[in-house]
Amino acid sequence: MNITKESIDALNAVVKIEISEADYQEKVTEILKDYSKKASVPGFRKGHVPFGMIKKQYGKSVMIDEVNKLIQDSLNNFLTEEKLDILGNPLPKMQDDFSWEEKDYSFEFELGLAPTFDVNLDTKKKITEYTIVADDALINKEVENLQQRFGKMSAKDVIEEGVNITGVFVNEEKEIEKKYSFILDDVKGKTNQKKFLGSKVGDVLELKSKGLFSDEHKLMGATGLGHDEVHGLEIPLTFTVEDITFTELADLDQELFDKIFGKDIVTSVTELKEKIKEDAEKQFQSQADQQLLNSITEYLIENTKFDLPAEFLKKWLAVAGENPLSEEQASEEFEKSEKGLRYQLIEGSIIKDNKLQVTFEELKEYAKGFIKSQMAQYGNLDPAEEELENIANRVLGNQDEAKRLQEQLMSGKLLEFYKEKLTFKSKEVTYEDFVKEVYK
Missing domain, CATH: 3.10.50.30 (Transcription elongation factor, GreA/GreB, C-terminal domain)
Known part of the structure; x- marks a missing residue:
């Protein structure tokens, strides 16, 4: 077997795999012999079916299966050994004169290669970093909401x-x-x-x-x-x-404070307003952080220039899903997903170059914090460590949930990295003004 790569340009290549009969015949014979031992054919005792009959009946389908397995394994190994960073999946090139009646085969696969580029974190135009404050109007409104809720x-x-x-x-x-x-x-x-x-x-x-x-x-x-x-x-x-x-409206008294926050945690209207302000601004911080991350993402996409193997990706998108897409549909899909792909490549480069990683212990502690905050919403403010550990293990046992939490944790690490490396224009606003500016 022979595998070679031909570079078309910096973003496109073709891998050619040449397979001879010697590469697959031994495995095919082994499988057919195993078939002959197990096959039940009228007129023959089990295990005594002639090999020639088995080969005639199953030989071609077994050979095709083995060649396809050999192609896939060889291609995957080649991509790994050559350290080729590809986008999408290899696409087989159609051969009009191909026939399974031959004994030696040649297959070609188109590759879309990931571009090489540098990420410049020196922001020429400063990104706005919002600090959202809870003003008196919002705090007073929340006091009234609490009075209504418990009224x-x-x-x-x-x-x-x-x-x-x-x-x-x-x-x-x-x-x-x-x-x-x-x-x-x-x-x-x-x-x-x-x-x-x-x-x-x-x-x-x-x-x-x-x-x-x-x-x-x-x-x-x-x-x-x-x-x-x-x-x-x-x-x-x-x-x-x-x-x-x-x-x-409920009276602003100790009975109400205890119902909302627990016994004697808040003992006056002044403390109530301080607690509302503190809790609101914690929530606002997560919104401000998300907005900052969105702005950074847009900035990096706009200011990190590189080409993509666009035509290859359109061809790949046309066949990648459950239902094939027309050329026009694939082009539209590429346009919709291009920004996301660009940021995915930029983010991957930043993570790799700066050795950002999420350890399992970090992930478990993050999961525990997430679980603890959820339990607090249902009144369990001090769960036992053993209980948190058991729930966290169950959550992380679910691959989809573990992946989601890992992505959230990495997103937080990226934001911390950006805050250290980028310069921002700080702006303090009320929540109302934040909504007007950001979602206008």
């Missing part, structure tokens, strides 16, 4: 100021039929609020989606549509009132 609820006959409203939003064209609860104050503007005021259970209101809620995230909840879909959405909606309630 005493009573039914109301009609919609009036300060009530909670539950009902079903419908739009047939968009196939919307969504039950949603909100307060009257969520509705934007006096004109819209007047449509609700005085309504009773069972009433059907005619509304418009545009400008219905002060916060577009509320419209997402009311329609079940995604963020991009509700942006600028202008459709008619009907709303059927199902429930009207009023919540008497």
Whole structure:
């Protein structure tokens, strides 16, 4: 057997595999002899079927299987030994005159090679790093939300100021039929609020989606549509009132503080607001970090220049999935996935060059922290170490879950690396301003 590589250019190559009868015949004969020992053929005792009969019946299919196995193993070994960094998978070149009736065969495979490039971390244009602060308006709103959540609820006959409203939003064209609860104050503007005021259970209101809620995230909840879909959405909606309630706000006393945080952890309104601010800003930090990582990703893609074996990748995409794609569909798929592929290569280069890695112990500790935070949401604030260890082992025993956690942990390591190596423009904003700037 002979394997050679011909370079077409820096990003494309062809591997040629030449196989002679001597490379596969011994294995084929061995398999056919084993068949003859086990085959059950009428007129012959088991194990005494003539080898010639077995060869005539099964010889070609066994030979084809063995040649294909030999090709795959040889190609994989060649790629490993030659340290070829390929994109996608090798693509076999079609041969019009190929025939399995021959004894010697020649196969060719097209390769798309990963480009070589340098990642420049000297940012000419500084990336904005946001620090999101919880302002007084947000903190006071959260205090009121807590009072509402733990307040005493009573039914109301009609919609009036300060009530909670539950009902079903419908739009047939968009196939919307969504039950949603909100307060009257969520509705934007006096004109819209007047449509609700005085309504009773069972009433059907005619509304418009545009400008219905002060916060577009509320419209997402009311329609079940995604963020991009509700942006600028202008459709008619009907709303059927199902429930009207009023919540008497809970007193800001020690009983309420203990219900929310545990006994004597918070002992005053001042401490309550400090705790709300601390918890909110922890959550905001993860959002700010994700936004920073997104901005860095975009910067690196735009400022790290290299070519890709585009035509090869389009051909590979056409046959890689369960259903073949047309040339046009494969081209569209390449355009959609190109940015992701570019960042994947950039990220891989950064990880390799800077020896970033995730050890199993780090992964287990990360899994424990993730599990502990989930348990805390259900009131278990101090789980035993043995319990955490057992759950973490079960979680990491699931390959998909282990991979997901490993990717999250590596993403965190990359962000730490970027924060050390890149320079940023710092900007302190409220959460409201952050949303306006980032998701405008």
